[in-house]
Amino acid sequence: MxxxxxxxxxxxxxxxxxxxxxxxxxxxxxxxxxxxxxxxxxxxxxxxxxxxxxxxxxxxxxxxxxxxxxxxxxSPGGAAASATWRENGMTLTGQPFFISIRGESVEEVGALWEKLVDGATVVEAYATSQWAPAFGMLTDRFGITWILDVAAQHTAA
Incomplete structure (x- = not known):
C-alpha cells in the first residue's frame, strides 16, 4: 500500500x-x-x-x-498570533504548521527561494547552516511559513 x-x-x-x-x-x-x-x-x-x-x-x-x-x-497570516520570528537563537511561532521543501542541491533550492521570497518576510536568510548545506525560512505574502533546505549528505558508518 x-x-x-x-x-x-x-x-x-x-x-x-x-x-x-x-x-x-x-x-x-x-x-x-x-x-x-x-x-x-x-x-x-x-x-x-x-x-x-x-x-x-x-x-x-x-x-x-x-x-x-x-x-x-x-485572514491567515494577518494576526500577530500567527507570526513567526527569530529571537535569542530560537524560532518562535504562533502557527500550527510550516511547509518544508527539501532539495538535493543548493542551487536548485536557492532558485525556489529567490521566487518564493518575493513579497515575503524572511525569518532566517537562505544560507549554510550547522545541519544542512543550505537552509532558510520565510513567511510568504499569503501568511504561509516555508522552510527550504538542502538534504545533508550522510555517510554510512
Whole structure:
C-alpha cells in the first residue's frame, strides 16, 4: 500500500492568488474549481471563491487550497498570533504548521527561494547552516511559513 501526504491550505478569499503564485514558483499544473462551478448561483458573495484547488508538478511538489467561506476578517497570516520570528537563537511561532521543501542541491533550492521570497518576510536568510548545506525560512505574502533546505549528505558508518 502506498500513501502520499499533501498540505491543504485554508484561505479567506485569496486561494486563487496563492495557488497561481505557487505555480509560478514551483511549476506544474494548476486546477481551480469555484463554488460557482459546483452550482452556487452567481452573485452570491463566495461564488467566485475556490472550493478546491491544487498545484501539482512533475518534480513531486503538490499543494492544495481552498477559500473558507465568508469571514475575511480572519485572514491567515494577518494576526500577530500567527507570526513567526527569530529571537535569542530560537524560532518562535504562533502557527500550527510550516511547509518544508527539501532539495538535493543548493542551487536548485536557492532558485525556489529567490521566487518564493518575493513579497515575503524572511525569518532566517537562505544560507549554510550547522545541519544542512543550505537552509532558510520565510513567511510568504499569503501568511504561509516555508522552510527550504538542502538534504545533508550522510555517510554510512
Amino acid at each position: 502506498g500513501i502520499s501526504t499533501t498540505a491543504h491550505l485554508n484561505f479567506r478569499g485569496n486561494a486563487r492568488q496563492a495557488l497561481e503564485f505557487y505555480q509560478a514558483v514551483f511549476g506544474g499544473r494548476l486546477t481551480v474549481i469555484t463554488y460557482g462551478d459546483f452550482g452556487m448561483p452567481n452573485g452570491l458573495p463566495d461564488a467566485d471563491k475556490v472550493v478546491w484547488g491544487q498545484v501539482e508538478a512533475d518534480n513531486g511538489f503538490r499543494i492544495m487550497a481552498y477559500d473558507v467561506p465568508s469571514r475575511p476578517e480572519a
